[in-house]
Amino acid sequence: MMKNVLLSADGDIKVYSVPDIVEKNLEKIADEFSFEGGLFDVEDFIDWLNKYKYPYKKSVYIETIGCVGDVDELPDQYKNCKWYNF
Known part of the structure; x- marks a missing residue:
């Protein structure tokens, strides 16, 4: 099953459909990416997920929301x- 997550790097928020295990453990998995030398970038994170972590269930870009100041927006x-901000 796939679920949507919000990813950003101090800029536009992007929506990705990711495996449900990634959604459930988003912070832990994003931290693991960082500790392995990941460049704190949304696209690099998604590439890492698709190539190394979960190659059997690819994460997919949905859309860019843009910048918002608060969850209410x-x-x-x-x-x-x-939502994870790198």
């Missing part, structure tokens, strides 16, 4: 999604 369909 997110579109309604994404307000309950986990």
Whole structure:
């Protein structure tokens, strides 16, 4: 099963559909990426997930939301999604 997450790197927020295990453990998995020398970048994180961590279940880009100052400013369909900022 796939779930949406919000990812950003001090800029535009991007929505990705990721395996549910990634959504459930987003912070832990993103930290693991960082500790392995990942460049704190959304695209690099997704590439790492797809090539090394979960190659059997690829994460997919959905859309760019843009910059928001607060969770309340997110579109309604994404307000309950986990959000990680690199």
